[in-house]
Amino acid sequence: MYKIIFLILFSLALNAKMVDGVAILVQDDPITTMDIKKMMHDSHLDQSKSIDILIRKKLQEQEIRSRKIEVSNDEVIDEIKNMARQNNMNVNQFYEAVANSENLTSSEIQKKIKERLVNEKLFQSIAFSHMEEPDEQEIKDYYELNKAKFNHPQSFTTIVYESKRKDLLQEKIDNPMFYSPEISHRDQTLEYKKISPQLAEMLEKTPVNGFSAVIPNGKDGYLSFYVQSVAKNKETPLEDIKAQVTNMIMNDKREQVLKEYFDRARLNANIQTIRMPE
Incomplete structure (x- = not known):
């Protein structure tokens, strides 16, 4: 008898604890106070905007289940x-x-x-x-209004450090005075238009007089770029990036359509606010 009462009380206490952690129900799918705090921390947004993101995410998850969308x-x-x-x-x-x-x-x-x-x-x-493909005038207007997005450095002056051993390169990054005969180096100037977008992005994020992350060199070894200087930004002609501009316009259009879709879904959804994080 006592065992049954204990189990009932334990179950009620556990259920109360779970309910206490739920902040919002989106069609019975919970968003917890911890979810909200984590989103605020990760996104550096205020509580209201973080909640908007989490509700949209829940609605998307429900739409994925409803449409039986899967990826193998x-x-x-x-x-x-x-x-x-x-x-x-x-x-x-x-x-x-x-x-x-x-x-x-x-x-x-x-x-x-x-x-x-x-x-x-x-x-x-x-x-x-x-979705509709943008015409020539729309592409030109978008480019003119967003030129800053398409500016990029002309080149990066670097010292490329290479080694078969990743740990030695990491030691070099942590202590620039460190020397090992197993680390080779060479001066190399990398032109922006001749390198991959991923490498360009990594170098743009690397501070001048700083090392990039250690990455594989494609030859059973590793390398890291020490960025000595970055040439001034250069305005990219529209003709060189027309495909990129078109893609950005299509992404903006797609997001607008989706925003409107999920705004309507939110209006029709059963959303209950239970409590907010303290």
Whole structure:
């Protein structure tokens, strides 16, 4: 008898604790106070905007379930192979490069790529029929209004450090005075237009007189770039980036269609606010 009463009381206490942690219910899917705090911390947004993001995410998850949208493991692996190929790497090198730059495990990388592919399928199913390619005037207007987005350095003056041993390169980064005969180096100026977008992005994020992350060199070794200087920004002619501008316009249109779709979904959804984080 006492055992039954204890189990009932324990169950009620556990249920109360779970309810206490729920801040918002979106069609019975919970958003917890911890979810909100984490979103505020990760996004550096206030509570209201963080809640908006989390509600939109819940609505998207429900739409994915409703439409039975799935991504297979084979699709994820194929996407990873494609991304590795675009960066002149094999799959293992790609995993290692992402792990070094983003601090993610291989399973976390696969999870993020799967989430992106699922969302892309959802977006395509919702927005595809609403999309129209921009005409020449629209492309030109967008470029003129957003020129700053398309400015980039002309080149990066670097010292490239290479080694078969990743730990030695990391030691060099942590202690620039460190010397090892197993580390080679060479001066190299990299022109922005001749390097991959991923490498350009990494170098742009690397401070002058600082080292980049250690990445695979594609030859069973590793390298890191020490950025000595960056040439001044150069305005890119529209004709050189027309495809990129078109893609950005289409992304903006897609997001607008999706925003309107989920704004309507939110109005029709049963959303209950239970409590807010303290």
